[in-house]
Amino acid sequence: MKSKLLYLVGLVILCIACEPTQIPCIEGEWEAITPHNKYNYAVVITEDMIHRYLPTSTYSYKYTISQDCLHIVRLFKSETDRDYTADCEYHFQGDTLVISNFILSAVATNPPTYVDLTLIRSQK
Numbered sequence: 001m002k003s004k005l006l007y008l009v010g011l012v013i014l015c016i017a018c019e020p021t022q023i024p025c026i027e028g029e030w031e032a033i034t035p036h037n038k039y040n041y042a043v044v045i046t047e048d049m050i051h052r053y054l055p056t057s058t059y060s061y062k063y064t065i066s067q068d069c070l071h072i073v074r075l076f077k078s079e080t081d082r083d084y085t086a087d088c089e090y091h092f093q094g095d096t097l098v099i100s101n102f103i104l105s106a107v108a109t110n111p112p113t114y115v116d117l118t119l120i121r122s123q124k
Helices: 002-017
Strands: 029-033 041-045 049-053 058-065 068-073 086-093 096-104 112-122
Touching: 002 086
Parallel strands: none
Antiparallel strands: 029 041, 029 112, 041 049, 049 058, 058 068, 068 086, 086 096, 096 112
């Protein structure tokens, strides 16, 4: 009886551990929110790309997604740059997506530092 109970407990633990995790869909059109909503711009996320459309330039990133992290490649940088790739945590707050340490900080530092990107899903 005791061995059957241990077998059942082990089976339950195995089933819980193997439960698939839900990765949210981030694909679509977004609006990047800037301080004071002064320079908001469009961001389009496809199955494996993120495109930031600023007024004067476009920045493209290749990415893969896991449960809580975007593994990104900054395609506009040289492969030899130490920040060519990065792992950026992300989270949702309603219709808002926040990607941590994604945009190059306006403050010049060596090595470069990055700040969060806040996006609101476009309502089209």
